[in-house]
Amino acid sequence: xxxxxxxxxxxxxxxxxxxxxxxxxxxxxxxxxxxxxxxxxxxxxxxxxxxxxxxxxxxxxxxxxxxxxxxxxxxxxxxxxxxxxxxxxxxxxxxxxxxxxxxxxxxxxxxxxxxxxxxxxxxxxxxxxxxxxxxxxxxxxxxxxxxxxxxxxxxxxxxxxxxxxxxxxxxxxxxxxxxxxxxxxxxxxxxxxxxxxxxxxxxxxxxxxxxxxxxxxxxxxxxxxxxxxxxxxxxxxxxxxxxxxxxxxxxxxxxxxxxxxxxxxxxxxxxxxxxxxxxxxxxxxxxxxxxxxxxxxxxxxxxxxxxxxxxxxxxxxxxxxxxxxxxxxxxxxxxxxxx
Amino acid sequence: xxxxxxxxxxxxxxxxxxxxxxxxxxxxxxxxxxxxxxxxxxxxxxxxxxxxxxxxxxxxxxxxxxxxxxxxxxxxxxxxxxxxxxxxxxxxxxxxxxxxxxxxxxxxxxxxxxxxxxxxxxxxxxxxxxxxxxxxxxxxxxxxxxxxxxxxxxxxxxxxxxxxxxxxxxxxxxxxxxxxxxxxxxxxxxxxxxxxxxxxxxxxxxxxxxxxxxxxxxxxxxxxxxxxxxxxxxxxxxxxxxxxxxxxxxxxxxxxxxxxxxxxxxxxxxxxxxxxxxxxxxxxxxxxxxxxxxxxxxxxxxxxxxxxxxxxxxxxxxxxxxxxxxxxxxxxxxxxxxx
Numbered sequence: 317x318x319x320x321x322x323x324x325x326x327x328x329x330x331x332x333x334x335x336x337x338x339x340x341x342x343x344x345x346x347x348x349x350x351x352x353x354x355x356x357x358x359x360x361x362x363x364x365x366x367x368x369x370x371x372x373x374x375x376x377x378x379x380x381x382x383x384x385x386x387x388x389x390x391x392x393x394x395x396x397x398x399x400x401x402x403x404x405x406x407x408x409x410x411x412x413x414x415x416x417x418x419x420x421x422x423x424x425x426x427x428x429x430x431x432x433x434x435x436x437x438x439x440x441x442x443x444x445x446x447x448x449x450x451x452x453x454x455x456x457x458x459x460x461x462x463x464x465x466x467x468x469x470x471x472x473x474x475x476x477x478x479x480x481x482x483x484x485x486x487x488x489x490x491x492x493x494x495x496x497x498x499x500x501x502x503x504x505x506x507x508x509x510x511x512x513x514x515x516x517x518x519x520x521x522x523x524x525x526x527x528x529x530x531x532x533x534x535x536x537x538x539x540x541x542x543x544x545x546x547x548x549x550x551x552x553x554x555x556x557x558x559x560x561x562x563x564x565x566x567x568x569x570x571x572x573x574x575x576x577x578x579x580x581x582x583x584x585x586x587x588x589x590x591x592x593x594x595x596x597x598x599x600x601x602x603x604x605x606x607x608x609x610x611x612x613x614x615x616x617x618x619x620x621x622x623x624x625x626x627x628x629x630x631x632x633x634x635x636x637x638x639x640x641x642x643x644x645x646x647x648x649x650x651x652x653x654x655x
Numbered sequence: 656x657x658x659x660x661x662x663x664x665x666x667x668x669x670x671x672x673x674x675x676x677x678x679x680x681x682x683x684x685x686x687x688x689x690x691x692x693x694x695x696x697x698x699x700x701x702x703x704x705x706x707x708x709x710x711x712x713x714x715x716x717x718x719x720x721x722x723x724x725x726x727x728x729x730x731x732x733x734x735x736x737x738x739x740x741x742x743x744x745x746x747x748x749x750x751x752x753x754x755x756x757x758x759x760x761x762x763x764x765x766x767x768x769x770x771x772x773x774x775x776x777x778x779x780x781x782x783x784x785x786x787x788x789x790x791x792x793x794x795x796x797x798x799x800x801x802x803x804x805x806x807x808x809x810x811x812x813x814x815x816x817x818x819x820x821x822x823x824x825x826x827x828x829x830x831x832x833x834x835x836x837x838x839x840x841x842x843x844x845x846x847x848x849x850x851x852x853x854x855x856x857x858x859x860x861x862x863x864x865x866x867x868x869x870x871x872x873x874x875x876x877x878x879x880x881x882x883x884x885x886x887x888x889x890x891x892x893x894x895x896x897x898x899x900x901x902x903x904x905x906x907x908x909x910x911x912x913x914x915x916x917x918x919x920x921x922x923x924x925x926x927x928x929x930x931x932x933x934x935x936x937x938x939x940x941x942x943x944x945x946x947x948x949x950x951x952x953x954x955x956x957x958x959x960x961x962x963x964x965x966x967x968x969x970x971x972x973x974x975x976x977x978x979x980x981x982x983x984x985x986x987x988x989x990x991x992x993x994x
Contacts, residue, residue: 324984325743325744325751327740328942333682334683336678337680338675339672339675339676340672341772342948343673344772345773345775345776349777371777371779372779375775375776375778378776378947382947386672386945401666401668405664414666421673433684436684441714602724609721610674612713612714612718
């Protein structure tokens with residue numbers, strides 16, 4: 317492109333953005349129709365994919381072209397193929413299949429907030445009634461626990477490796493807002509002396525207990541049903557896991573929780589926090605920084621906090637030192653805070 | 656990124672796509688709140704933008720960061736700025752302001768179809784009842800005529816320059832589905848001997864007539880209210896303009912119309928078609944090829960046609976020769992077909 321063409325204003329990004337909702341809907345449709353699975357099974361022509369998906373050839377061709385344009389399929393000489401990512405996460409037969417996460421990620425409670433962003437910007441928090449997704453016993457978290465588990469196995473393993481590399485000493489672990497339970501379970505699987513106590517709503521803990529059972533660690537898996545802000549944690553924990561939790565609340569609320577965590581830790585104990593952590597510029601890295609919008613539209617006062625902000629919350633709660641650890645290839649980071 | 660990291664599957668694109676609807680909603684919210692206009696007026700800190708937009712500082716900061724992440728604002732040392740594109744198309748004070756197009760582009764009739772893509776793929780056409788957006792007298796086209804005019808001035812000028820470069824001879828022009836009328840009006844403005852007849856629904860023609868009045872060409876601007884498939888066009892036209900129309904219909908329907916156009920043309924006359932024209936691979940260029948999805952979800956049998964397909968329709972309708980002309984910087988192309 318010549319310099320003068322590059323400097324010419326173009327409405328292209330405006331159109332791409334105003335139509336971006338199509339991408340969400342096309343991906344949902346493709347998962348519902350099992351297009352990725354059909355291609356993974358060896359159907360590569362539109363006619364064959366259509367037959368397998370019980371759909372029209374014309375509609376299948378247009379959908380597959382759209383998915384190709386947006387990077388989710390390949391197309392060569394009229395034949396469609398899976399990308400590495402779609403083979404891993406979108407083919408039903410893959411152990412890392414994410415299709416079930418769609419039920420959580422596209423549940424009205426998560427997407428409803430996005431429909432009222434102008435109102436959320438005016439107000440400074442979700443335009444949804446009540447507390448949005450952080451209300452007590454919100455059923456969305458059962459969907460979360462069920463749907464998000466397949467993709468959490470990898471980060472959970474990475475965290476246990478980071479925090480307990482040798483896996484050879486007794487560890488009493490509290491897993492706050494455990495959800496599917498996979499973070500605590502990863503420690504228990506790696507370390508036969510690890511003993512886990514999970515906190516979450518009762519309905520969610522049932523999913524975690526199922527997962528602990530399947531992982532063969534149920535005998536070292538205990539639960540405390542209720543709100544992390546209200547239940548008794550007990551004491552003497554070596555580790556407290558706080559995964560994808562702090563972003564739902566404002567700093568004073570988090571500090572209240574972190575003081576409680578601090579009290580529950582044994583001397584020398586550590587809080588292990590998994591979060592979307594934007595840089596201080598709040599616009600990079602893009603996926604972590606962009607997560608703030610979901611918190612604005614879906615919670616009264618949540619945010620994606622910078623490391624400096626998290627560090628301050630932990631310091632105010634009595635922790636002596638926090639360190640930041642990237643967790644590649646995930647877009648999240650781990651903060652380890654020492655009592 | 657190391658080779659091994661590059662080869663590791665990542666759910667990143669899955670998440671970006673499943674959340675893509677946020678981008679649409681954030682842009683709509685920013686236009687509604689006049690964020691771009693506020694920044695264009697010189698408010699660059701979140702607090703000042705918030706004040707001008709009567710919004711919370713926290714919400715404004717998160718929205719502006721999100722817009723920056725997605726390329727619609729700049730951010731430097733905590734101060735936000737407009738990009739060239741957002742200054743041109745999203746600041747209300749700009750003559751090319753596109754904010755009013757949102758009412759058309761996000762009208763339920765255009766977006767409703769996108770919510771039922773799986774059903775449209777099964778069926779091979781829109782899941783909406785009736786004929787989708789191509790039903791008679793559909794009010795969405797008045798919104799289209801009003802909202803899309805600001806951005807059509809430039810392509811309209813480019814087409815008149817391409818087709819009638821000298822602008823110095825008598826031209827009888829028929830403008831089919833004229834909408835805002837700007838394509839025909841551009842010819843009339845460039846060539847004082849051009850005489851325009853516009854076809855569209857009556858309510859839409861009123862918008863076109865207003866625009867012709869404002870452009871000072873109302874005395875050479877005539878209208879035929881009704882469906883292009885039903886009304887009498889008259890005859891002896893030097894040019895027939897068919898802009899953004901053929902993509903709504905299937906090839907046989909288009910051929911019926913094109914035969915009628917052929918009959919209406921004088922000897923040596925030309926049909927001038929503006930379209931989204933994908934390459935034969937149907938996945939490039941991305942924006943033109945991706946337009947097919949909008950036709951699948953919003954019309955019974957429309958599509959973005961390749962040049963080979965358009966050429967065949969014109970040939971079947973009796974035209975002797977069609978040629979394809981890019982229209983940079985737009986993403987559309989012009990097909991000129993000779994009687």
